[in-house]
Amino acid sequence: QQQVKQSPQSLIVQKGGISIINCAYENTAFDYFPWYQQFPGKGPALLIAIRPDVSEKKEGRFTISFNKSAKQFSLHIMDSQPGDSATYFCAAGPSGTYKYIFGTGTRLKVLA
């Protein structure tokens, strides 16, 4: 019940296209779902996060869609740019605890 499954492992998208990364969790106690962006040789940086009281959250070109009944959430990157090329991690956890469970990461490459 502690896993967060992330797919795909890698993704290649043309410039201007939509990048979609999916995550699924098992523990129904999880109520915080962040996404992190990591460039090579750097630590991950918080990109966007959602709580299950909303089904969608948008920040600029980045959107999280959340499906509570299916226990799935996804990251959509609209108008993908070469500068978006990075590894993306989803995570999940319950509020008030000290640990989030991370997905295994998706390496995104946006072709110019």
Add this chain to the structure above:
Amino acid sequence: SQTIHQWPATLVQPVGSPLSLECTVEGTSNPNLYWYRQAAGRGLQLLFYSIGIDQISSEVPQNLSASRPQDRQFILSSKKLLLSDSGFYLCASEGQGANYGYTFGSGTRLTVV
């Protein structure tokens, strides 16, 4: 906002040598602190977390240990490194307020040879 300082950025150590990686946090007090390891092309593995001075929890039995001698200082150590200890080590601090989530340091690339 929080800032995490991690050093060194890269480290090459022989098998059997000791290790000490240090992480300090600015911009917050009494943070929850974490050590993660990321193997090449892999996800993030939680190694240790700390909710306060001298309060350390270990997630994975291993060759490493952690200490928190001060509120905003977190140290990862080993007495004798193994080849399998190679990886990218990340320190993280948990955010405060409505914007939860971690702030990560820039990481230490450790290669054990």
